[in-house]
Structures are given as structure tokens and as C-alpha cells.
Amino acid sequence: MKKEIPYKIYLEEREMPKQWYNVRADMKKKPAPLLSPATLAPITLEELSHVFCKELAKQELDDTTPYFDIPEEIRNFYRMYRPSPLVRAYCLEEKLETPAHIYYKFEGNNTSGSHKLNSAIAQAYYAKKQGLKGVTTETGAGQWGTALSMACAYLGLDCQVYMVKCSYEQKPFRREVMRTYGANVTPSPSMNTEVGRRINKEFPGTTGSLGCAISEAVEAAMGQEGYRYVLGSVLNQVLLHQSVIGLEAKAALDKYHIKADTIIGCAGGGSNLGGLISPFVGQMIKGEADYEIIAVEPASCPSLTRGVYAYDYCDTGKVCPLAKMYTLGSGFIPSASHAGGLRYHGMSSTVSELYHQGMVKARSVKQTEVFQAAQMFAKVEGILPAPESSHAIRAAIDEALRCKETGEEKTIVFGLTGTGYFDMVAYQKFNDGEMSDYMPSHEELKKALDARPKVNL
Amino acid sequence: MKKEIPYKIYLEEREMPKQWYNVRADMKKKPAPLLSPATLAPITLEELSHVFCKELAKQELDDTTPYFDIPEEIRNFYRMYRPSPLVRAYCLEEKLETPAHIYYKFEGNNTSGSHKLNSAIAQAYYAKKQGLKGVTTETGAGQWGTALSMACAYLGLDCQVYMVKCSYEQKPFRREVMRTYGANVTPSPSMNTEVGRRINKEFPGTTGSLGCAISEAVEAAMGQEGYRYVLGSVLNQVLLHQSVIGLEAKAALDKYHIKADTIIGCAGGGSNLGGLISPFVGQMIKGEADYEIIAVEPASCPSLTRGVYAYDYCDTGKVCPLAKMYTLGSGFIPSASHAGGLRYHGMSSTVSELYHQGMVKARSVKQTEVFQAAQMFAKVEGILPAPESSHAIRAAIDEALRCKETGEEKTIVFGLTGTGYFDMVAYQKFNDGEMSDYMPSHEELKKALDARPKVNL
Numbered sequence: 016m017k018k019e020i021p022y023k024i025y026l027e028e029r030e031m032p033k034q035w036y037n038v039r040a041d042m043k044k045k046p047a048p049l050l051s052p053a054t055l056a057p058i059t060l061e062e063l064s065h066v067f068c069k070e071l072a073k074q075e076l077d078d079t080t081p082y083f084d085i086p087e088e089i090r091n092f093y094r095m096y097r098p099s100p101l102v103r104a105y106c107l108e109e110k111l112e113t114p115a116h117i118y119y120k121f122e123g124n125n126t127s128g129s130h131k132l133n134s135a136i137a138q139a140y141y142a143k144k145q146g147l148k149g150v151t152t153e154t155g156a157g158q159w160g161t162a163l164s165m166a167c168a169y170l171g172l173d174c175q176v177y178m179v180k181c182s183y184e185q186k187p188f189r190r191e192v193m194r195t196y197g198a199n200v201t202p203s204p205s206m207n208t209e210v211g212r213r214i215n216k217e218f219p220g221t222t223g224s225l226g227c228a229i230s231e232a233v234e235a236a237m238g239q240e241g242y243r244y245v246l247g248s249v250l251n252q253v254l255l256h257q258s259v260i261g262l263e264a265k266a267a268l269d270k271y272h273i274k275a276d277t278i279i280g281c282a283g284g285g286s287n288l289g290g291l292i293s294p295f296v297g298q299m300i301k302g303e304a305d306y307e308i309i310a311v312e313p314a315s316c317p318s319l320t321r322g323v324y325a326y327d328y329c330d331t332g333k334v335c336p337l338a339k340m341y342t343l344g345s346g347f348i349p350s351a352s353h354a355g356g357l358r359y360h361g362m363s364s365t366v367s368e369l370y371h372q373g374m375v376k377a378r379s380v381k382q383t384e385v386f387q388a389a390q391m392f393a394k395v396e397g398i399l400p401a402p403e404s405s406h407a408i409r410a411a412i413d414e415a416l417r418c419k420e421t422g423e424e425k426t427i428v429f430g431l432t433g434t435g436y437f438d439m440v441a442y443q444k445f446n447d448g449e450m451s452d453y454m455p456s457h458e459e460l461k462k463a464l465d466a467r468p469k470v471n472l
Numbered sequence: 473m474k475k476e477i478p479y480k481i482y483l484e485e486r487e488m489p490k491q492w493y494n495v496r497a498d499m500k501k502k503p504a505p506l507l508s509p510a511t512l513a514p515i516t517l518e519e520l521s522h523v524f525c526k527e528l529a530k531q532e533l534d535d536t537t538p539y540f541d542i543p544e545e546i547r548n549f550y551r552m553y554r555p556s557p558l559v560r561a562y563c564l565e566e567k568l569e570t571p572a573h574i575y576y577k578f579e580g581n582n583t584s585g586s587h588k589l590n591s592a593i594a595q596a597y598y599a600k601k602q603g604l605k606g607v608t609t610e611t612g613a614g615q616w617g618t619a620l621s622m623a624c625a626y627l628g629l630d631c632q633v634y635m636v637k638c639s640y641e642q643k644p645f646r647r648e649v650m651r652t653y654g655a656n657v658t659p660s661p662s663m664n665t666e667v668g669r670r671i672n673k674e675f676p677g678t679t680g681s682l683g684c685a686i687s688e689a690v691e692a693a694m695g696q697e698g699y700r701y702v703l704g705s706v707l708n709q710v711l712l713h714q715s716v717i718g719l720e721a722k723a724a725l726d727k728y729h730i731k732a733d734t735i736i737g738c739a740g741g742g743s744n745l746g747g748l749i750s751p752f753v754g755q756m757i758k759g760e761a762d763y764e765i766i767a768v769e770p771a772s773c774p775s776l777t778r779g780v781y782a783y784d785y786c787d788t789g790k791v792c793p794l795a796k797m798y799t800l801g802s803g804f805i806p807s808a809s810h811a812g813g814l815r816y817h818g819m820s821s822t823v824s825e826l827y828h829q830g831m832v833k834a835r836s837v838k839q840t841e842v843f844q845a846a847q848m849f850a851k852v853e854g855i856l857p858a859p860e861s862s863h864a865i866r867a868a869i870d871e872a873l874r875c876k877e878t879g880e881e882k883t884i885v886f887g888l889t890g891t892g893y894f895d896m897v898a899y900q901k902f903n904d905g906e907m908s909d910y911m912p913s914h915e916e917l918k919k920a921l922d923a924r925p926k927v928n929l
Contacts (some may be wrong), residue, residue, distance in 0.1 A: 022551040188896035371738040439645035
């Protein structure tokens with residue numbers, strides 16, 4: 016079979032983006048501002064600089080500057096694992112017998128196993144530049160913690176990770192990757208922090224939660240001279256750094272004169288989806304092109320498809336700023352699905368606003384269907400995907416099958432955010448036919464939403 | 473810093489090799505022939521075709537044809553994960569403050585996690601082409617079994633893997649990757665085969681060995697209509713397929729007019745080293761260029777540096793053909809080092825002969841030094857390497873440090889065969905300071921060597 020488009024489109028190093036793109040600058044109606052948890056008023060740069068280092072706080076609040084230069088040190092780091100390939104899924108197309116053309120932007124070819132490294136190196140860089148000693152963060156399954164450990168090891172920055180205790184004990188391999196990179200990994204709740212000690216006392220034997228780990232990481236940052244807290248998703252700064260995904264994808268498509276019709280990404284906090292779609296949304300806003308954009312979320316944690324658009328806390332501990340976003344309520348505890356990276360009660364305020372404006376569609380998919388798509392993809396495309404990424408695969412396959420019925424020669428681009436090498440417990444459950452498809456009931460969602468803070472601006 | 477050479481050299485798809493290179497065809501003194509285990513005479517194509525499928529048996533015995541066309545179907549599969557990048561280790565050079573230029577050919581960017589896939593797809597393809605139903609194999613830690621599962625899933629071929637029982641139980645994740653790819657994974661010794669039942673009866677509760685798993689896989693292939701046995705290293709056919717590594721590496725170097733001085737690879741059975749060095753050795757034989765080639769083996773299993781060059785069985789069960797090779801004796805049981813892929817008593821007969829002729833040097837390194845190198849590499853180059861591959865990293869770092877002393881601007885190329893994502897138990901031992909550096913005693917080696925079969929041709 017003759018292929019005019021290569022299996023993998025790699026940009027040359029000189030074609031790699033030199034600037035990140037801040038889609039908020041071009042949005043006519045901007046995402047609502049973050050609120051201070053203390054005053055419930057829009058948070059100031061000064062206030063935010065206590066939590067994040069100065070440059071990142073600036074990026075967080077800036078919704079007018081469209082482009083930010085990527086510092087040369089970060090570009091050098093990117094060169095170690097980027098550009099990531101835009102892959103033509105010839106084998107998947109053949110398997111599905113679809114007239115659709117399917118492409119995926121593969122972000123898993125690095126030791127962190129996902130796109131998280133794109134923002135981890137940026138956040139670590141600005142912390143280092145400000146003369147900080149180190150950073151603190153939380154991690155659930157460990158993808159973000161791993162990425163941050165790698166970035167900190169590269170720059171010689173101390174890295175303290177609060178890892179949810181049940182993951183720390185049940186998923187020792189990611190923990191060991193972090194330790195190999197020199198990170199200090201503490202099971203949370205720990206006895207290092209006030210909040211950790213309180214929770215350990217209140218709930219003896221608890222195996223922790225993400226909400227608790229965030230609170231510990233924030234407290235640890237505040238309590239140590241020369242430390243700041245960093246976060247791997249949801250934030251505007253993270254979407255800015257992750258725009259490198261979309262910019263590369265767009266450059267690769269342009270290089271071969273390919274026009275995407277549908278762009279698909281999995282969505283938990285929105286870091287990958289927001290980054291992937293940024294430049295395409297920019298074109299839509301300017302009337303230069305039109306795309307169908309689909310955010311795919313798990314049926315077990317459906318913030319876009321079943322949540323409300325309102326101000327809410329970003330963390331369960333209510334120590335971080337509030338954001339206006341699609342949310343299930345910061346008290347919502349998602350079921351123990353295997354896509355840990357998508358178990359978040361809210362959605363990045365930028366993605367939320369784009370969804371609210373109708374520029375982004377959303378759909379939710381069930382876990383078992385997701386793993387069926389993952390397995391098919393692994394067999395024909397040779398990459399074992401992360402459960403999170405497989406949500407996008409599911410939707411892409413569904414779209415391609417629809418094209419088979421209609422005969423449309425659509426071009427579908429989806430984000431393959433990472434690999435599933437550390438998720439084999441989930442695959443085992445799937446292989447053994449023991450995977451569940453839990454969805455929250457109407458009553459359960461209502462209860463969590465009713466418990467939201469009453470904030471109206 | 474200005475870089476005239478990119479961080480990663482990727483060939484274009486049209487520059488990828490269309491033929492494998494069979495270095496034996498150009499060797500003036502050829503490797504000694506395989507012997508039939510039944511007659512101890514050179515094995516015939518007819519005899520070998522009972523074990524391997526016909527085309528592979530031909531490749532195994534052919535030491536006169538220099539080039540074999542890579543079938544288009546295999547080239548299409550290669551395009552999914554190849555060309556693999558030749559990476560300039562700028563960050564490692566900087567860290568070491570060496571004048572040396574360091575490059576590595578990175579074979580780990582695929583779900584099997586190593587170079588094994590290069591031969592797995594070829595062996596599965598020829599089996600399929602011959603109309604076989606499936607293949608059987610053994611696997612220790614699971615790298616080869618994973619690669620074969622992926623290749624078989626792609627081609628729709630049944631795949632039966634006998635996995636050493638202790639790995640099956642202690643390393644469930646690779647097992648689940650294989651199952652996800654549809655392979656039938658059986659803990660060995662099993663009750664499926666005569667030899668398995670015998671061993672289970674003789675040694676109740678045994679956790680198995682590679683030698684036993686080989687014997688079971690061979691028996692299973694022989695006992696099923698339409699099945700053949702396949703093997704991931706040592707064999708000539710494997711080195712032939714793996715020549716794609718060296719051919720790509722050489723093409724990438726040539727593209728940027730880079731002349732390698734030293735080429736380094738880890739060596740267990742010789743599949744990676746043999747493939748990497750093939751085209752360079754070809755040049756040396758023809759007097760076109762000169763290289764220093766270094767095989768790096770573990771001090772715990774030092775076949776080249778402490779073995780003898782003689783005929784020996786390739787497997788502990790003595791059912792496979794005999795090969796003339798550097799060997800520690802087929803009864804040698806390597807200590808439980810963490811580089812499972814290098815725990816083999818012998819060395820590919822081609823690599824052995826090249827070593828015997830002085831074209832390849834060898835050195836052995838200790839486990840702890842290997843992991844120190846692995847950790848340094850992971851931190852500065854962003855890739856967590858497999859323990860096997862890290863043997864080559866250790867030697868490359870040692871060479872680069874020597875250059876620092878002498879001021880030589882040597883160009884060092886080494887093979888980075890894979891990633892360590894499924895080897896975190898080993899890293900944990902290292903992180904906890906509990907790694908041992910066992911080396912076999914003189915008496916232990918002598919005992920195993922004395923037990924060799926007395927064969928002289």
C-alpha cells in the first residue's frame with residue numbers, strides 16, 4: 016500500500032515551537048478570574064506569589080499576552096523527548112475499515128510516560144530561576160510526581176512529593192521511579208504536617224486522598240523557606256505550557272497540508288485537552304478555520320456532561336484559590352476508576368468556558384468500553400495506552416466507525432497522552448473480566464453539588 | 473549553546489533499511505556450524521525445519537548471502553516504532569565534562585520496551601507466511617515474550633509463552649501486558665508438557681528455570697500441528713534481523729558525516745550487540761574503516777571474559793542444537809542478578825567468533841556500578857534505562873571519563889536497548905542500598921565448565 020503521509024510525522028528541531036500560546040488572550044469572553052479562598056475576591060499577583068513562584072503566578076493571571084517565549088533551557092530539555100510524533104494510525108484505520116483518516120499526537124515517549132513533563136520542566140525552571148530550593152506537590156497514581164521528579168533532578172532542585180498512601184503502598188513502582196530521580200516521596204497523610212497529623216488522628220489507619228495530599232503539599236511549601244507548591248493540571252499556566260502539544264500537532268499537520276476535522280482529547284483537569292486544542296481554538300476564534308472538538312471524560316467522573324458551571328474550590332482541603340468551572344462539587348469523591356488522572360471533580364476554567372461557549376463538545380464513556388478500545392489499539396498500533404488516554408481512543412474509534420457508516424473521509428486527530436506500563440493492575444482486571452462500570456447516581460451528584468460553597472460574582 | 477548536530481537524529485522513512493545485513497557472509501573465517509543434538513554432526517536444513525519454520529531455518533544456516541530483503545509487511549510494522557532515534561547525549565557529556573561525543577541508539581520506544589520486537593515480528597511473519605497456526609517460546613523476565621505477543625497479535629497468530637514460574641508470580645505486570653496482547657501465558661514448569669510434569673514431580677514446589685521453560689516450549693511446539701518454536705537471542709537469524717539497529721545507526725551517522733571511534737553494546741546472548749555492530753564490522757572486514765568495539769557483560773555471568781570457546785548446548789535441557797561459542801557451561805546457573813536478559817551461559821556464535829578474532833573486545837562490570845551509571849543517565853538524559861542496557865551506559869561513561877583525562881575527542885556510540893519500567897524492583901534494591909555484587913568463584917566456573925559435553929569438530 017502506498018502512503019503519501021509517513022506513519023510518523025516528526026518536526027525538525029528547528030521547526031519546534033519557540034513560544035507557548037495563551038489562548039485566553041484571544042478569547043472574546045475570558046474565563047472568570049480565580050478567587051482568593053480567604054477573601055473570595057479575585058486573587059492578586061501578590062497573593063498568588065505566596066503559593067506559586069512569581070513568574071508562574073504572572074502566567075496564571077495573564078489573559079492578554081498571546082505568546083510567551085519558551086526559555087532556551089526549557090527548549091533544550093524539550094529536545095530530549097520532543098518533538099513528539101504525530102502518528103498516522105494506518106493500522107487502526109485498516110482494522111476498522113473506515114474511510115476516516117486517524118492521527119494521534121503521542122506524548123508517552125518519555126520516562127514520565129505522559130505529557131505531564133511539558134509543564135513539570137517549566138514549573139521547575141521558574142522555581143530554580145527565582146532561586147528557590149525546591150518545590151512540593153501531591154501525586155495520586157504518580158504520573159505528575161514522576162514528571163516533576165525528572166524535571167527537578169535535571170535542574171538540581173529539591174522535590175518533595177506527597178503521594179496518596181494507598182498508591183504509595185499499592186503502586187510501589189512509580190514511587191521507585193521518583194526515588195531513583197532523587198525525589199523525597201512521603202505517604203500521605205503523613206506526620207510531617209499539621210493537616211496530616213490531624214487527619215491521622217481523626218481517621219486512624221486512613222489510606223489518604225488526593226485532597227489531603229494537596230493540603231499537605233501546600234502546607235509543606237508554606238512552611239519551608241525557599242519552597243513553592245506546584246500543580247500538574249487545571250491551572251492556566253499548565254494549559255499554557257501544554258500548548259506545545261497543540262502547536263507541534265498543528266505544525267505537523269500544516270507541513271503535510273492536512274486539515275483536521277475533529278480533534279479529540281481525554282479530559283480530567285484539562286491539561287492535555289487544553290494544550291492540544293489551544294492553537295486550533297485560536298483559529299476558530301479568529302474565523303480562520305472550523306473544527307469539531309470533543310472532550311472525553313469518564314462516566315464515573317462526568318464534570319462537563321453532568322456538572323454545573325460555577326465557582327468552586329479546586330481542592331478538597333479548600334486551601335487553593337476558587338475557580339469558575341464545570342464541577343461536581345469539591346466534596347465529590349469519584350469511584351475508584353482506573354483512570355486516576357481523570358478522577359478530578361472539576362475542569363480547567365479555560366476548557367470550561369470554551370465548553371460553555373459551545374466551542375468544545377463533551378461526551379462521557381464507560382470504563383469497560385475504554386479498555387476494549389485500549390486493547391484493540393494496543394494490538395494494531397503497537398502501543399499500550401494509559402487508561403486516561405484510552406478515553407480519547409474510544410471516542411476516536413466511535414467517530415471512525417460513524418464515518419464508516421456515512422462514508423465520510425473525515426480527518427480525526429486525537430491526543431494519546433501516555434502509556435499504561437504502570438497501570439497493569441487495571442489491565443489485569445480487564446483481562447480477568449472483573450472491571451466495573453460504576454456511574455454516580457443522580458442523588459449522589461446532587462448531594463455533592465448542593466454542598467458547594469455559595470459564591471456568586 | 474549552539475548544536476550543529478540535533479539532539480535526536482531520525483531517519484526519514486524512505487531512508488530506513490530495506491534489507492538486513494548478514495555479516496557472516498563477509499567474514500573470512502565463519503562461525504562454526506550448529507550441531508544436531510542427536511547426531512553431533514552439523515545440522516541440516518531438514519533437521520532444523522522441525523524446530524524453526526523453513527525460511528528462518530534457511531536464514532539460520534546461510535553464511536554466504538550478505539543481504540536479505542525485509543518483506544514489505546515487516547517494513548510496515550517497523551514503521552510503527554522505527555526508525556529509532558540516534559541520540560546525541562549532550563546532557564551526559566556536559567555532566568561528565570568530557571571532550572568525547574556520546575551517541576546512543578535508543579531501542580526502547582515501543583511497548584515491548586526493547587529491541588526484541590525487531591526479531592519477534594520477523595519470526596512471527598515467516599511463521600504466518602508458512603501457514604502455521606502459532607508459535608511457542610519461553611520467557612524469563614518477559615521482554616522477549618512481550619515482543620512476541622505484540623507481533624503475534626498484529627498478525628493474528630497464536631502465541632504460547634512459557635514464563636518461568638517465579639517471574640510469573642513475582643512480575644505480574646509483564647505477564648498482563650502479554651495477556652492484553654492475547655498471548656497464552658503459562659507458568660513453567662506446568663502440567664501441560666511431559667517435561668513439565670516430570671520436573672513438577674521431581675521437585676515439588678519448584679519455581680522453575682529458563683532451561684526448563686525452553687524445554688517445555690520446544691516440546692509444546694513439537695506436539696502441536698502447525699506450531700514452531702521461536703527464540704529471541706543467540707541465533708544467527710536473530711542477529712540478522714537485529715542488524716536493522718546497526719544499519720539505521722550507521723545511516724544516521726553517515727547523514728551527519730560522523731565517524732564513530734568506539735561502539736559499545738551490552739551482551740547477554742548477543743542479539744543487540746550483534747545487530748548493532750554488524751555493518752561496522754562489515755566495514756572493518758573490508759578494510760573500509762576501523763572501530764573499537766566493546767561488548768559489556770555482567771561480572772556475574774562473564775561468558776566472554778571468563779568462559780571458554782567451545783561447543784556447548786544452547787539450553788539447559790539439551791534439546792536445542794549445539795553451538796561453538798564462548799560459554800560458561802550450559803549447566804552454569806547465573807546468580808539472581810537484575811539484568812535478566814544477560815543471564816545466559818553462552819554467547820552468539822557470530823559474536824564469539826568475532827571476539828575470538830580480536831575484532832571485538834569485552835569487559836565485565838559489576839551490578840552496583842551499572843545502577844550508578846543508570847541513575848546518572850536517567851537524571852541527565854531523562855530516560856530510565858533497563859538494567860541490561862545500563863551495562864553499556866557504564867562502559868560508555870567510563871570511556872568518556874578516560875577521554876576527559878587524555879583530552880581525546882572520541883566519538884562513542886552505544887546501544888540503549890531498552891527501558892527499565894518493569895524493573896523497578898531492581899531499582900528499589902539499589903535505592904535502598906541493598907544491591908549485591910556477586911561474582912562466581914574460580915571453582916564455581918571450573919565446575920560448570922568441566923561438566924560441558926566433550927565435543928570436538
